[in-house]
Amino acid sequence: MTVEIEIAGAVGGFTYDVTLSAGDELLVLYGHSGAGKTVTLRAVAGLERPQRGRIAIADTVVFDAARGIALPPQARRAGYVVQDAALFPHLDVRHNVLIGVERSAEAQRRWADLRALLRIEDLDDRRPHQLSGGQQQRVALARALVRPTHVLLLDEPFSALDEALREGLRSELVRLHRELALPILFVTHDLREAHLLADRIAVIDGGRILQLDTRDRVFRRPLSRRVAELTGVRNLWPGTADGRDVVVAGLPLRLPDDSRLNGPVDVGIRSERCNLRRLHPDGDLPENCFVAGVVEDLAFGNTHTLVLEPEAAGPRVLVEVAARPYEVLRVADVHRWVVELPADDLQIMRRLP
Amino acid sequence: MLRHAWVVLPAAFALFFIVPLVGLLVRAASDGDVGAQLRAGSTWTALRLSVMTATFALALAIVLGTPLAYALASSRASWARLAATLLDLPLVLPPVVSGIALLTVFGRRGYLGEPLAEAGISLSFTTAAVVIAQLFVAGPYYLRSAYAGFAGTDPRFQGVAYTLGLSRWTTFRRVTLPLVWPSLAGGAVLCWARALGELGATLLFAGSLPGKTQTMPLAIVTAFESSAGLAGAVSIAVILVGFALLLLLLLHRYTNAVGPYR
Amino acid sequence: MTPDGFLGRMAPVSRRSLAVLLLPAVLLLTACGGGGDRESVHVFAASSLQDVLPVVLAGFERGHPGVVLSYQFAGSQTLATQIEEGARADIFISANPDQAERLLARGHATEAATLIENELVIAARADSGIASLDHLGRPGVRIAIGAPDVPIGQLTQRTLELMEPTLTAAIRGNVVTEDPNVRVVLSRVELGEADAAFVYRTDLAAAPAAIAIALPPSLHVPSNRYVIVLTGASSTAASVFDYLLGADAQQAFAAAGFIPAADATVTAAPRVMGSGSNGAR
Numbered sequence: 035m036t037v038e039i040e041i042a043g044a045v046g047g048f049t050y051d052v053t054l055s056a057g058d059e060l061l062v063l064y065g066h067s068g069a070g071k072t073v074t075l076r077a078v079a080g081l082e083r084p085q086r087g088r089i090a091i092a093d094t095v096v097f098d099a100a101r102g103i104a105l106p107p108q109a110r111r112a113g114y115v116v117q118d119a120a121l122f123p124h125l126d127v128r129h130n131v132l133i134g135v136e137r138s139a140e141a142q143r144r145w146a147d148l149r150a151l152l153r154i155e156d157l158d159d160r161r162p163h164q165l166s167g168g169q170q171q172r173v174a175l176a177r178a179l180v181r182p183t184h185v186l187l188l189d190e191p192f193s194a195l196d197e198a199l200r201e202g203l204r205s206e207l208v209r210l211h212r213e214l215a216l217p218i219l220f221v222t223h224d225l226r227e228a229h230l231l232a233d234r235i236a237v238i239d240g241g242r243i244l245q246l247d248t249r250d251r252v253f254r255r256p257l258s259r260r261v262a263e264l265t266g267v268r269n270l271w272p273g274t275a276d277g278r279d280v281v282v283a284g285l286p287l288r289l290p291d292d293s294r295l296n297g298p299v300d301v302g303i304r305s306e307r308c309n310l311r312r313l314h315p316d317g318d319l320p321e322n323c324f325v326a327g328v329v330e331d332l333a334f335g336n337t338h339t340l341v342l343e344p345e346a347a348g349p350r351v352l353v354e355v356a357a358r359p360y361e362v363l364r365v366a367d368v369h370r371w372v373v374e375l376p377a378d379d380l381q382i383m384r385r386l387p
Numbered sequence: 388m389l390r391h392a393w394v395v396l397p398a399a400f401a402l403f404f405i406v407p408l409v410g411l412l413v414r415a416a417s418d419g420d421v422g423a424q425l426r427a428g429s430t431w432t433a434l435r436l437s438v439m440t441a442t443f444a445l446a447l448a449i450v451l452g453t454p455l456a457y458a459l460a461s462s463r464a465s466w467a468r469l470a471a472t473l474l475d476l477p478l479v480l481p482p483v484v485s486g487i488a489l490l491t492v493f494g495r496r497g498y499l500g501e502p503l504a505e506a507g508i509s510l511s512f513t514t515a516a517v518v519i520a521q522l523f524v525a526g527p528y529y530l531r532s533a534y535a536g537f538a539g540t541d542p543r544f545q546g547v548a549y550t551l552g553l554s555r556w557t558t559f560r561r562v563t564l565p566l567v568w569p570s571l572a573g574g575a576v577l578c579w580a581r582a583l584g585e586l587g588a589t590l591l592f593a594g595s596l597p598g599k600t601q602t603m604p605l606a607i608v609t610a611f612e613s614s615a616g617l618a619g620a621v622s623i624a625v626i627l628v629g630f631a632l633l634l635l636l637l638l639h640r641y642t643n644a645v646g647p648y649r
Numbered sequence: 650m651t652p653d654g655f656l657g658r659m660a661p662v663s664r665r666s667l668a669v670l671l672l673p674a675v676l677l678l679t680a681c682g683g684g685g686d687r688e689s690v691h692v693f694a695a696s697s698l699q700d701v702l703p704v705v706l707a708g709f710e711r712g713h714p715g716v717v718l719s720y721q722f723a724g725s726q727t728l729a730t731q732i733e734e735g736a737r738a739d740i741f742i743s744a745n746p747d748q749a750e751r752l753l754a755r756g757h758a759t760e761a762a763t764l765i766e767n768e769l770v771i772a773a774r775a776d777s778g779i780a781s782l783d784h785l786g787r788p789g790v791r792i793a794i795g796a797p798d799v800p801i802g803q804l805t806q807r808t809l810e811l812m813e814p815t816l817t818a819a820i821r822g823n824v825v826t827e828d829p830n831v832r833v834v835l836s837r838v839e840l841g842e843a844d845a846a847f848v849y850r851t852d853l854a855a856a857p858a859a860i861a862i863a864l865p866p867s868l869h870v871p872s873n874r875y876v877i878v879l880t881g882a883s884s885t886a887a888s889v890f891d892y893l894l895g896a897d898a899q900q901a902f903a904a905a906g907f908i909p910a911a912d913a914t915v916t917a918a919p920r921v922m923g924s925g926s927n928g929a930r
Contacts, residue, residue, distance in 0.1 A: 079546070079550045081546045107549035110550070112550055113550070114550040124565040124566060133553065134552055177551065181552055487840070494841065496840075512825040590833065594837070595796065595829065596824070597827070601827070609798065610798070611727070612798075612830050613798030616729075
């Protein structure tokens with residue numbers, strides 16, 4: 035099954051213009067709060083009416099502004115799970131899940147399956163306030179899935195939970211996804227969550243999709259400086275490119291083999307991808323290396339972030355070092371280092387005006 | 388001990404309401420003759436009329452007020468908020484003024500009353516007028532409470548219910564209504580109690596005729612102005628208060644039993 | 650007191666009295682107690698005297714510049730109760746002898762006398778087509794009267810009993826409301842909800858929309874007597890008492906439509922009140 039979205043509109047003062055489509059995959063809509071993620075899900079669910087565009091779920095057009103089609107939420111077969119589950123507080127688990135489909139044998143059968151699949155067997159008579167956050171989310175998932183569903187919309191379903199619960203639910207979601215074979219649009223502002231779950235990621239910002247690609251390509255080959263920023267790239271510098279070469283702060287660097295950009299560019303590298311090497315006073319510097327001195331050393335539990343200033347040509351750079359190599363290399367005692375920016379890890383993006 | 392010293396003020400406030408009621412009871416026991424009033428057919432006639440009209444007014448408030456409160460609370464339009472504010476205004480009016488206001492519409496020379504009178508229908512001085520007066524004065528209590536209830540429910544519950552395939556009506560019945568039930572029940576009790584005590588608007592709009600329009604409050608005021616005086620008025624008042632207490636206790640048990648949460 | 654006790658002094662609806670309606674006026678604060686050497690006299694009076702009494706007592710005030718009069722108007726029953734409850738009153742004018750007798754009997758008053766008498770009339774709207782007593786028996790006429798137990802209602806009932814039985818029955822059949830006091834009764838005619846009402850002649854002064862139809866002398870019931878009661882101990886209070894029973898005041902009352910004490914149907918003092926209190930102190 036597929037979902038195709040091509041919508042534009044305004045809510046309050048916020049405008050959005052979103053185009054994306056998904057097959058039987060887990061597509062993560064990743065962006066900061068207020069980026070337009072929730073409005074997109076609400077539009078698919080039929081709770082928000084865009085001014086323009088078209089939405090098709092499983093080849094059925096559920097919304098088409100030009101043709102005046104706007105099916106009500108009840109007719110869209112979109113399962114929608116919101117942030118804190120929104121279980122009906124006055125109904126027990128069983129009635130929450132089966133509300134409106136109590137007499138459907140099919141729903142009863144699915145409920146039996148889902149109880150086992152989501153491990154909520156013994157909760158039938160509990161009220162929502164008697165459930166843990168994780169249980170509430172599972173019940174909400176079951177509630178969306180006991181009825182015929184063609185797309186599953188999950189709006190930050192795990193954000194209110196603690197990390198241990200999230201881990202469990204994420205793996206369950208991945209398992210569920212394999213069994214269901216339907217598109218899942220998963221909204222999150224949590225980078226780690228996006229990375230863990232996604233088949234593909236749509237990076238959304240200011241009401242627009244900046245990049246929609248496989249997870250690895252979004253993380254390794256961001257299309258723009260903004261995508262790089264949003265996906266946690268902490269070293270971003272302006273530069274001038276010429277095919278496979280680029281100059282950053284007077285320092286010539288080699289780029290990945292497939293680089294083809296010329297002129298003004300942004301060059302980025304994730305701080306954990308930078309290497310530190312011991313300085314050998316007599317040796318020549320290898321490709322993509324420069325000498326720099328540590329000016330700051332920030333400890334974050336099992337990682338350290340070092341800030342290094344170049345001694346000659348080269349950019350100011352943030353380097354993340356895991357605790358173990360930090361100790362082995364005795365980083366704390368050494369001031370001067372050779373910083374290597376490996377060509378394959380450099381990201382190059384056309385500079386936008 | 389000192390930890391609970393703050394309780395003194397709230398407790399004093401509670402007594403502020405309770406002691407005058409007890410005083411009324413003591414007064415009735417010493418000066419009045421509650422027994423004689425209980426034996427008097429006129430008291431029961433007035434009580435029956437009061438309960439009947441107040442209950443009917445409440446029924447109208449619920450049947451007509453619930454959809455109105457729901458519509459106003461659901462609307463995002465600014466006029467809806469303005470309308471909700473306007474509907475609070477009858478709460479401000481002294482009831483006698485409400486009575487005059489009702490006469491300008493439903494009276495013999497009123498905007499609606501005059502055409503109705505020509506058609507042979509007269510509202511003033513009828514039991515229907517009692518209900519209208521009570522509805523006008525007490526209805527806003529229900530409306531206000533229901534509006535606050537509907538406006539206060541998380542709209543996501545509705546949205547989720549729609550995506551689950553529940554129709555608007557089913558959603559209203561099985562999701563929204565149980566959620567606002569406490570507000571509706573509270574508003575209903577307020578409305579009914581206020582209707583039961585309604586005097587000014589009823590007197591002006593409906594008149595005061597035993598068995599037809601003379602409710603308990605009117606009987607009390609009439610007794611007060613008669614030779615029965617204060618003692619007579621207090622005796623009837625005690626019966627009204629006692630009966631209202633009984634009904635409210637029953638209602639309380641009932642609302643707890645049927646409650647919002649099945 | 651009930652919060653709606655102000656109905657006792659509800660005035661007919663006119664521009665002036667609508668303002669009165671809006672006052673939450675159970676307990677008018679008679680707080681203008683004046684300072685220093687000025688002496689105040691608190692006058693409690695039946696609400697039907699609200700318009701006339703200050704006019705009558707203006708003469709007294711001219712003669713006694715050091716005296717400040719303050720008024721509280723309400724139903725006689727209400728006022729008598731307030732006096733019994735300890736409200737400070739120097740003079741109390743009741744619309745019927747019962748309250749006065751009660752105050753005397755319980756020691757709240759020292760002296761009492763018949764002050765003036767009022768007369769029951771029919772108030773009718775000019776546009777209602779009602780011009781005589783007989784018209785009240787017509788089918789469809791809407792009549793407002795006082796409740797049988799309140800003073801105006803008692804008087805009305807006794808008057809009705811003197812009429813021809815068929816007319817009495819017809820009028821009773823046309824009664825649409827039995828109101829707690831005369832102001833409310835009169836308001837029915839003013840608001841046009843009733844065609845006619847039985848009220849005191851003097852009340853009609855405040856109701857320009859209504860006309861008065863006098864009852865034949867044969868129906869005159871000698872009961873509507875205002876009794877003045879001395880409840881204060883000061884000599885000033887006593888001089889107000891005497892002034893009201895004197896010739897100037899009685900003339901002023903007569904000008905307002907009241908029957909002076911001298912011409913009243915019953916000239917004798919109320920039963921319990923001893924004799925000779927008719928101004929001859």
